Amino acid sequence: MSAPRINRTSRWVSALVVLAIAPVAMVWAEEQESPPGPRVELSLRSWLYTNGETKWSHNASGIDSRLGNPTSQLTYKDNNTHIIELAARVNFAHRWFANGDLGFSVALNQGQLVDNDYTAVGGQQLFSQTNSNVTGSGTQYVNLDIGYRAVEFPGSRGHLDVFGGVQYWRTEYEATGVQQVVCAPSGIPGITCNPNTNIQGVLAITNTTHWITPLHVGFDSEYRITRRVSVDLKASVSPASIVYNEDIHHLRTDLQQNPSFSMWGVGVSANADASLKVMLTKQIALTGGYRIWWNRTYTGTWENHPVGAASDSVPLTELQTYRHGATLGLTAYF
Numbered sequence: 001m002s003a004p005r006i007n008r009t010s011r012w013v014s015a016l017v018v019l020a021i022a023p024v025a026m027v028w029a030e031e032q033e034s035p036p037g038p039r040v041e042l043s044l045r046s047w048l049y050t051n052g053e054t055k056w057s058h059n060a061s062g063i064d065s066r067l068g069n070p071t072s073q074l075t076y077k078d079n080n081t082h083i084i085e086l087a088a089r090v091n092f093a094h095r096w097f098a099n100g101d102l103g104f105s106v107a108l109n110q111g112q113l114v115d116n117d118y119t120a121v122g123g124q125q126l127f128s129q130t131n132s133n134v135t136g137s138g139t140q141y142v143n144l145d146i147g148y149r150a151v152e153f154p155g156s157r158g159h160l161d162v163f164g165g166v167q168y169w170r171t172e173y174e175a176t177g178v179q180q181v182v183c184a185p186s187g188i189p190g191i192t193c194n195p196n197t198n199i200q201g202v203l204a205i206t207n208t209t210h211w212i213t214p215l216h217v218g219f220d221s222e223y224r225i226t227r228r229v230s231v232d233l234k235a236s237v238s239p240a241s242i243v244y245n246e247d248i249h250h251l252r253t254d255l256q257q258n259p260s261f262s263m264w265g266v267g268v269s270a271n272a273d274a275s276l277k278v279m280l281t282k283q284i285a286l287t288g289g290y291r292i293w294w295n296r297t298y299t300g301t302w303e304n305h306p307v308g309a310a311s312d313s314v315p316l317t318e319l320q321t322y323r324h325g326a327t328l329g330l331t332a333y334f
Helices: 003-032
Strands: 040-058 067-091 096-119 125-152 158-183 198-224 229-249 261-279 284-304 313-333
Touching (some): 040 096, 067 125, 067 158, 096 158, 198 313
Antiparallel strands (some): 040 067, 040 313, 067 096, 125 158, 158 198, 198 229, 261 284
């Protein structure tokens, strides 16, 4: 092959190589640039007048077939509290980001505990129900996430982020007073109730629930309706959220007090937020929306801790916690 033909062939090969790698080089160059917009976001939010519930039950019928299934069911319901939340997000190069938030309740001063006990004598039936008022230190939580901006919408309309992270969520209830609402024969010697029980102002039960989610995955999407107004949807799920629950029955002298009952379980969790954002200035945004968190076990163990006797372990049939309510906040961009 002559030298001119070799040169022409080399030029064609070089041109094809340039055409082939040009799109890759352009994408690589874009990713080397710092993402537009603020690098740090700091938020002060309020989860306003949230309503929550924690419910657990166990099945001790394997120990005594005369006991019902469930044997006992405790529901801490209508628990209203106001939560303050501090959040931060740092946007790195190459579309990566990290964010975290810390929340704590100001007060938990409203709610009710309904404590139901069941017998299987003559068929499953409720033989005892007591009600108590609920207060307590309420709710605390921490979320830590690492994420990636997967999609930029055309025309700078918004984006879709994906993320994964961990969550710790603690709830504590204190039940004061005991009022007997239902009292019927259990059919089991030694297991009775007093229809005249009406104790006021005495701490009866402390229940503390710890939900630990080692990995949740989700998305966070923002879509701009106008230059200043946008909507945001955020959701995450986990198929393996771990729960540890401690229950202290302060009025039970036959049970230990640290704790009286303990529960371990594994379940699912799901969080969802929907909000509207209005840019007040270039650096300050006002947000408002609604949020719901939900965790529930699909397997677990309940254990009692009697005084002077060995513990019994039976299936935990249910342990569920949820909380929902409106959100309001301010975000500063730097």
